[in-house]
Amino acid sequence: MALGAAVTGASFGAISVGTGMPWWMPVLMSLLIFAGGSQFMAVGIVAAGGSPAAAVVAGLVLNARHLPFGLAIGDVLGRSPLARVVGSHLLIDESTAFAMAQKDPARARAAYWACGVALFFSWNTGVLLGALAGQAIGDPMTFGLDAAFPAAMLALTLPALKDAATRNAALTGAAIALVATPFLPAGMPVLLALFGLLVFKKKEEPCPSPQS
Amino acid sequence: MPVTAVLILAAGTFAIRIAGPLLRDRVTLPDKVRDLISASATVLLFALVAVSALTNGKSFGGWALAAGVAVGGLAAWRKLPFVAVIVLAAATTAGLRLLGLA
Numbered sequence: 001m002a003l004g005a006a007v008t009g010a011s012f013g014a015i016s017v018g019t020g021m022p023w024w025m026p027v028l029m030s031l032l033i034f035a036g037g038s039q040f041m042a043v044g045i046v047a048a049g050g051s052p053a054a055a056v057v058a059g060l061v062l063n064a065r066h067l068p069f070g071l072a073i074g075d076v077l078g079r080s081p082l083a084r085v086v087g088s089h090l091l092i093d094e095s096t097a098f099a100m101a102q103k104d105p106a107r108a109r110a111a112y113w114a115c116g117v118a119l120f121f122s123w124n125t126g127v128l129l130g131a132l133a134g135q136a137i138g139d140p141m142t143f144g145l146d147a148a149f150p151a152a153m154l155a156l157t158l159p160a161l162k163d164a165a166t167r168n169a170a171l172t173g174a175a176i177a178l179v180a181t182p183f184l185p186a187g188m189p190v191l192l193a194l195f196g197l198l199v200f201k202k203k204e205e206p207c208p209s210p211q212s
Numbered sequence: 213m214p215v216t217a218v219l220i221l222a223a224g225t226f227a228i229r230i231a232g233p234l235l236r237d238r239v240t241l242p243d244k245v246r247d248l249i250s251a252s253a254t255v256l257l258f259a260l261v262a263v264s265a266l267t268n269g270k271s272f273g274g275w276a277l278a279a280g281v282a283v284g285g286l287a288a289w290r291k292l293p294f295v296a297v298i299v300l301a302a303a304t305t306a307g308l309r310l311l312g313l314a
Contacts, residue, residue: 004294011298025213032222037257042221043213044260048269054216056224058260062253063225068246070232077233086292088230144305150265151284151301153257158288159253165247173255174262185267193259194252202247 002118006126007037011152012039014137015131018145019047023131034089034120038062042151048147050187060188063069069096076105076112090116165202172196197206274314280305 009030016026029039038059045055071093076086076099090113099112122139137143161167173196180189265281267273284301292300 002296007294009295015298021213025218028215029213029218029222032218033225033293035225037253038225040219041257041260042217044264046213046217048264050269052214055213056221058216059221060224060228060255062256063228064249066229066240067232068223068249070229071236071239071241072232073237074233077295084230084233089226089231091229091232144276144280144302144309146273146303147280147284148298148302150261150281151288152294152298154265154281154285155288155294155297157254157257157261158285160250161258166251166254167240170255170258174259177259177263178266181263181267181271189263190256190259191300193255196255196259197248197252200248200251202244 001115002122005094005119006129008036008152008156009123009126010133011148012036012043013132014125014134015130015145015149015152016043017131017134017155018137018143019043019149023135026131027124027128030124033059034123035059035063035066035092036123037153037156038148041154044149045187045190048186048188051185054061054187054191058187061191061194065093066091069093072096073099073112074110076108077111087113090120092116092119094119097190104124165200169196169200172199276305276308276313281286 012030013023013026015031017023026039026043029042033039042055042059042060045058046052072089073091073096077083095112095116098115099108102108102111137145157170161170173193175192176195177189180192184192223258261281263269265273266278278299280303283304284297287300288294
């Protein structure tokens with residue numbers, strides 16, 4: 001899993017530099033933001049000519065999912081202020097999932113920290129190497145780097161699209177964004193896609209059936 | 213990407229993250245809200261995929277770009293490794309452009 005994070009990070013670094021950023025920009029983003037999806041999102045919006053404000057808003061909405069994660073794991077971080085501050089920065093999908101998989105609190109804590117720290121280092125190392133390698137690549141258009149970006153994000157999104165309710169909302173949102181694109185400044189159509197959530201209806205499942 | 217934007221996004225993200233452990237004793241999120249938050253992440257990402265795969269920010273982005281992303285998506289769906297997804301997408305688009313397709 002750490003290897004996977006490093007590879008994704010390297011892609012992020014290389015593609016970001018390919019959009020014309022200095023090498024240290026994706027590195028700075030990864031160290032301070034440490035949330036891959038929102039980093040791809042922000043760079044993608046700005047690369048498409050969108051405003052940094054739209055990029056920040058989209059990134060924050062994307063990272064709002066960390067709030068329920070934090071409510072769910074809570075004391076796993078430890079109760080001291082330092083543990084909470086450092087531990088919160090390591091709050092990502094993977095470290096949460098690892099901690100939730102453990103029943104014993106001590107083991108949950110160990111799993112959380114081990115996963116968080118390992119991914120922090122592998123992700124950031126990957127981004128640094130990718131950014132440096134990206135400098136060697138020339139014009140992004142000739143190398144099809146403009147296709148690499150949406151493809152990377154599609155790969156990140158695909159697992160969540162298995163859920164029918166989420167898929168319907170995502171398809172509706174994408175249609176709204178596409179229709180709005182010729183008329184609005186870049187970045188805005190993506191935010192407008194959130195209206196796709198109006199069709200979001202989760203099916204009530206009283207008890208999960210074993211064959212599903 | 214201005215550094216200020218990176219700092220604001222970083223600060224906001226950290227605030228969201230630390231809010232959970234701090235407010236845990238006082239706040240409970242209804243399941244509905246939780247589902248909505250998680251779906252909104254997917255909706256945003258997928259919309260950006262659609263816009264950046266099919267447009268250049270204003271009008272249709274060309275068949276080479278769309279085909280590259282489609283090949284990448286197919287590779288991801290077939291569970292190919294992440295690097296393969298990216299390389300296949302970029303190579304398809306670059307190859308089609310080399311053949312003269314816009």
